Amino acid sequence: MYICDFHREQCWLRWSSLSKHGVTNVRDELLELLRKTARAVDVQAFQDALQQLQSSPPARERTCCDATDCNEPSEQSVRWISCDVCGRWLHFLCVGLTRAPRGSYVCVVCRAQYD
Ligand SMILES: [Zn+2]
Numbered sequence: 001m002y003i004c005d006f007h008r009e010q011c012w013l014r015w016s017s018l019s020k021h022g023v024t025n026v027r028d029e030l031l032e033l034l035r036k037t038a039r040a041v042d043v044q045a046f047q048d049a050l051q052q053l054q055s056s057p058p059a060r061e062r063t064c065c066d067a068t069d070c071n072e073p074s075e076q077s078v079r080w081i082s083c084d085v086c087g088r089w090l091h092f093l094c095v096g097l098t099r100a101p102r103g104s105y106v107c108v109v110c111r112a113q114y115d
Pocket residue numbers: 064065066067069070071072073090091094
């Protein structure tokens with residue numbers, strides 16, 4: 001069955017806003033992953049995106065992030081971001097972010113490699 005992008009997006013938004021699914025904390029990140037999955041151009045890309053989705057914070061219920069020095073934030077609204085290069089999951093707090101960056105995010109480890 002074909003669902004247009006708009007309706008699929010609406011569906012995800014509704015699903016992810018239901019707190020009983022336990023994903024509200026990481027809603028933005030989860031939606032971004034879902035979009036990546038939907039944009040996959042071939043089977044390999046789809047599987048990669050799916051794997052990333054399954055290993056994301058909501059699936060693992062992690063408290064500790066991939067930062068070398070995790071602060072283990074415990075607030076309800078703790079937010080996560082994943083590096084677009086290596087796929088590490090990091091707390092906003094641990095990388096000094098206060099809000100989601102525009103476009104892609106590259107972690108300090110990856111950024112150091114390109115400098
Ligand atoms: Zn952390």
